[in-house]
Amino acid sequence: xxxxxxxxxxxxxxxxxxxxxxxxxxxxxxxxxxxxxxxxxxxxxxxxxxxxxxxxxxxxxxxxxxxxxxxxxxxxxxxxxxxxxxxxxxxxxxxxxxxxxxxxxxxxxxxxxxxxxxxxxxxxxxxxxxxxxxxxxxxxxxxxxxxxxxxxxxxxxxxxxxxxxxxxxxxxxxxxxxxxxxxxxxxxxxxxxxxx
Amino acid sequence: xxxxxxxxxxxxxxxxxxxxxxxxxxxxxxxxxxxxxxxxxxxxxxxxxxxxxxxxxxxxxxxxxxxxxxxxxxxxxxxxxxxxxxxxxxxxxxxxxxxxxxxxxxxxxxxxxxxxxxxxxxxxxxxxxxxxxxxxxxxxxxxxxxxxxxxxxxxxxxxxxxxxxxxxxxxxxxxxxxxxxxxxxxxxxxxxxxxxxxxxxxxxxxxxxxxxxxxxxxxxxxxxxxxxxxxxxxxxxxxxxxxxxxxxxxxxxxxxxxxxxxxxxxxxxxxxxxxxxxxxxxxxxxxxxxxxxxxxxxxxxxxxxxxxxxxxxxxxxxxxxxxxxxxxxxxxxxxxxxxxxxxxxxxxxxxxxxxxxxxxxxxxxxxxxxxxxxxxxxxxxxxxxxxxxxxxxxxxxxxxxxxxxxxxxxxxxxxxxxxxxxxxxxxxxxxxxxxxxxxxxxxxxxxxxxxxxxxxxxxxxxxxxxxxxxxxxxx
Numbered sequence: 001x002x003x004x005x006x007x008x009x010x011x012x013x014x015x016x017x018x019x020x021x022x023x024x025x026x027x028x029x030x031x032x033x034x035x036x037x038x039x040x041x042x043x044x045x046x047x048x049x050x051x052x053x054x055x056x057x058x059x060x061x062x063x064x065x066x067x068x069x070x071x072x073x074x075x076x077x078x079x080x081x082x083x084x085x086x087x088x089x090x091x092x093x094x095x096x097x098x099x100x101x102x103x104x105x106x107x108x109x110x111x112x113x114x115x116x117x118x119x120x121x122x123x124x125x126x127x128x129x130x131x132x133x134x135x136x137x138x139x140x141x142x143x144x145x146x147x148x149x150x151x152x153x154x155x156x157x158x159x160x161x162x163x164x165x166x167x168x169x170x171x172x173x174x175x176x177x178x179x180x181x182x183x184x185x186x187x188x189x190x191x192x193x194x195x196x
Numbered sequence: 197x198x199x200x201x202x203x204x205x206x207x208x209x210x211x212x213x214x215x216x217x218x219x220x221x222x223x224x225x226x227x228x229x230x231x232x233x234x235x236x237x238x239x240x241x242x243x244x245x246x247x248x249x250x251x252x253x254x255x256x257x258x259x260x261x262x263x264x265x266x267x268x269x270x271x272x273x274x275x276x277x278x279x280x281x282x283x284x285x286x287x288x289x290x291x292x293x294x295x296x297x298x299x300x301x302x303x304x305x306x307x308x309x310x311x312x313x314x315x316x317x318x319x320x321x322x323x324x325x326x327x328x329x330x331x332x333x334x335x336x337x338x339x340x341x342x343x344x345x346x347x348x349x350x351x352x353x354x355x356x357x358x359x360x361x362x363x364x365x366x367x368x369x370x371x372x373x374x375x376x377x378x379x380x381x382x383x384x385x386x387x388x389x390x391x392x393x394x395x396x397x398x399x400x401x402x403x404x405x406x407x408x409x410x411x412x413x414x415x416x417x418x419x420x421x422x423x424x425x426x427x428x429x430x431x432x433x434x435x436x437x438x439x440x441x442x443x444x445x446x447x448x449x450x451x452x453x454x455x456x457x458x459x460x461x462x463x464x465x466x467x468x469x470x471x472x473x474x475x476x477x478x479x480x481x482x483x484x485x486x487x488x489x490x491x492x493x494x495x496x497x498x499x500x501x502x503x504x505x506x507x508x509x510x511x512x513x514x515x516x517x518x519x520x521x522x523x524x525x526x527x528x529x530x531x532x533x534x535x536x537x538x539x540x541x542x543x544x545x546x547x548x549x550x551x552x553x554x555x556x557x558x559x560x561x562x563x564x565x566x567x568x569x570x571x572x573x574x575x576x577x578x579x580x581x582x583x584x585x586x587x588x589x590x591x592x593x594x595x596x597x598x599x600x601x602x603x604x605x606x607x608x609x610x611x612x613x614x615x616x617x618x619x620x621x622x623x624x625x626x627x628x629x630x631x632x633x634x635x636x637x638x639x640x641x642x643x644x645x646x647x648x649x650x651x652x653x654x655x656x657x658x659x660x661x662x663x664x665x666x667x668x669x670x671x
Binding site for chain 1 (some may be wrong): 236239244264267280296375402406409435437440461482485486494
């Protein structure tokens, strides 16, 4: 007997059954996302937020003279002209890690939890590029912001690799207090575009 | 199709970390004598309780989410065979390979063989309860493979040659000064001027592990959720070590208990709201990674999922006890437990400490192998209130106490007591005799064996000088 058959047989022999329904009385419809709440929650978890329509000027201000990795589909117009850009065309990990920062777009953001989600689309790129540099600049359009977790789950495609990010890398492992800055980017800047 | 006819299969002896060397009362005595440990635990559990309470209060529908989470888990347990087969089909279709492990030995063998096949001598690991439960690190080391724990608390435990004492924060028993000492003593290349400032300690771990992340080709992880409908797996974490392990290597091996299933993608909306608020007391943890099989050009190109039984199907066979399988490993029950706060996690002898450990470990091993754990509780019920999926831990504890071996003297005494209480005259005489029991000494410590066993961890009430009946008659 294979281990699969053995395990499935044991489970059948356990005779667990559930004939109830799933009570979904929790909140499932929400008002439009409150951008101020998103900002408040991002800042609370130590992300820096810039509300602006000047993307390139803001990136220049954050990055100064550094080298920035970008995913292949990032709109080039977002980048300041006088900056060193490293487009990710299968860059080796060492080169990504040595860059000063990375600029990506996002798929969805959740106001209530201060979360941005990346889904590997061309303007967000491979998971590795938003992980190794110590600075992550994420450009967010207001229509990408939803109020709640259920709305974000509904918008996302689970067949894509998803990364949910809520503030910079942190740990609660020392006396159960949140301390920012372990393995992921220690600096998270969110550029929240003004509604047109 | 084959039919299973045997007894429920428990987690095997001689492998893994579900059985302690001592009983709970013996181990607890050592812990209670350590004032530093008690201070650390009190500080940490108080901090997390307050944080968690604040963010839970922000959600007006917390109780509705708990009810949904509880029902979703009950539904999962009731449909486990079809959901597991669905998960296997979806993961396979997305380019992953699914393995089934009946117990710890088989899981360790599967993972070891997979690592050997890559030719690598080292693996990086994301914190995972399942791999601790089965003793995977020891099995890998026996095969000449070095497992590197990358979670900060796990690293503290590994460098300190210590044992984990909490589900979420395995080094909760260490304070910042102790962590600094461990790093200075055991972390290669550490800056000797390291202070005990927490950001500096976190920075030291970042520097120490960075090169290992970049150079290791195989990672081993657990999983918080496995979604049957889509074949998607999720790992919830804080530091980014999880993202490193799930993204950088060529090969990813994920070991997941069969109870970690979630039926549909939409159901994640419930658990992603429950887990972080109950666990670290955050609205959302810093990082959650989700992946479905293999994504060409992004992340590990070889993905293996090992589905682990190791006693879980035996837990499922117990009508009262099976809800212990609903656990999402948040550790809220540890943080509110007055017993855990005083004894710490090591006293439970298993990788699953606290109230959930007291009901899970004895069921995975068979109650006879962890017979003292169902008693490691005052039955105050705080764990039930704190549980984000509403596991009725006190009821399971009572149920397991019933199953644990009881000394014959206890049954004889209970039978005698029942006989006496049924007969008023006998009872009155017994009460008068009980006054003599004052010779048993303060708290009953002077009782002869086997009765002194009962009084070893309980205070025997001192009988009053006058019984109620005597007082009533003389009124």
